[in-house]
Amino acid sequence: MPQLTAKDIRKLTPTERKKKLSELYNDLSSIRIELTTGGGTENPYKTRAVKKAIARILTIEREEELGVNK
Numbered sequence: 001m002p003q004l005t006a007k008d009i010r011k012l013t014p015t016e017r018k019k020k021l022s023e024l025y026n027d028l029s030s031i032r033i034e035l036t037t038g039g040g041t042e043n044p045y046k047t048r049a050v051k052k053a054i055a056r057i058l059t060i061e062r063e064e065e066l067g068v069n070k
Contacts, residue, residue: 004053009060017057024054 009017028050034040035047 003049004056006056006060009057014061014064017061021054021057024050024057028054 004020009020012020028047031047031050
């Protein structure tokens with residue numbers, strides 16, 4: 001999964017952002033299930049990357065809600 005940058009996220013429409021956010025939440029839950037069941041992931045840092053991507057999307061949505069121009 002390539003890293004999502006704030007610039008890339010701002011280019012997305014609000015519906016595309018919602019779709020990407022739901023995909024990331026699904027990825028995160030599947031990674032957590034993998035780790036809980038005892039299986040290792042192919043990339044142990046994937047959890048961190050997914051969490052950061054979720055945080056970036058939520059931050060940009062909040063900025064737009066407040067009308068902050070970046």
